[in-house]
């Protein structure tokens with residue numbers, strides 16, 4: 001059979017896109033390998049009506065509601081390749097090739113964390129990237145910013161609204177006089193010693209056997225698309241301070257006709273609320289394109 005749309009990625013953006021297509025009574029397949037970006041966090045914040053709920057629960061409920069629509073087929077596993085085939089597309093999956101008239105890419109991004117021992121294990125628990133998601137719970141405590149490059153200045157300037165901030169340069173960043181002054185004006189302390197590891201809940205151990213106890217650590221994770229499908233299709237990319245993302249227009253259409261992209265894959269920085277919003281736009285736009293751009 002040929003689907004009207006295949007949505008690759010069945011997390012917040014993909015589920016939202018698929019819901020619009022299913023409600024338009026179109027045949028839609030969702031292909032999902034189950035690696036949500038926030039799978040490391042126990043609790044999610046900032047998504048209206050779901051604040052403080054485990055992200056796994058929000059996702060499970062959204063998936064359950066989507067699968068009530070008989071026109072939806074859920075394909076567990078990865079989409080390995082996608083190519084144009086005449087006026088349609090062919091997607092290679094673990095369950096064989098799937099044909100579809102439209103593609104919605106919602107595959108998210110992969111986080112690249114600084115190579116500091118102890119950091120990765122604490123990702124989503126006491127090490128974060130987004131203050132809007134996890135800053136409030138630090139209760140105005142002592143916050144560390146682990147530098148990865150110039151983007152960390154932005155993070156350190158922002159975070160004093162959530163607590164007392166120390167910026168750990170860790171040889172990843174050199175500050176000029178203006179930057180030092182701007183950070184000082186926000187009350188940010190600068191620590192120049194090299195970071196050896198993260199220990200305890202959120203303690204940064206420094207060269208010279210010093211340790212700084214913190215309530216939480218923020219670091220700007222650099223991101224890459226989690227799958228090569230957009231590149232395979234020839235989609236154009238934009239470049240933000242954290243990494244590349246798929247270029248889209250106001251209707252989440254990519255530069256390749258018939259291909260839409262939404263969520264973290266198609267934003268300089270994202271969260272659940274905007275992934276759901278973008279997904280709704282992508283799904284309904286993909287539906288309209290079936291009628292008006294056959």
Ligand SMILES: Cc1cc2nc3c(=O)[nH]c(=O)nc-3n(C[C@H](O)[C@H](O)[C@H](O)COP(=O)(O)OP(=O)(O)OC[C@H]3O[C@@H](n4cnc5c(N)ncnc54)[C@H](O)[C@@H]3O)c2cc1C
Pocket residue numbers: 008009010011012013014031032033034035036037038040041043044045046047077078079080106107108109111123124128130133134226227229262263264265270271272273275
């Ligand atoms: C530690 C952490 C905590 C966070 N906390 C919050 C928070 O509190 N509040 C908030 O709003 N946001 C939070 N975020 C951000 C949030 O996780 C993302 O903005 C959101 O998950 C983006 O949704 P998405 O659907 O675009 O991508 P994702 O949720 O990353 O989902 C992408 C999906 O695509 C699948 N996929 C990828 N490639 C393929 C392929 N080739 N074939 C099939 N499937 C594929 C993946 O397995 C995954 O299921 C957090 C992020 C992190 C890292």
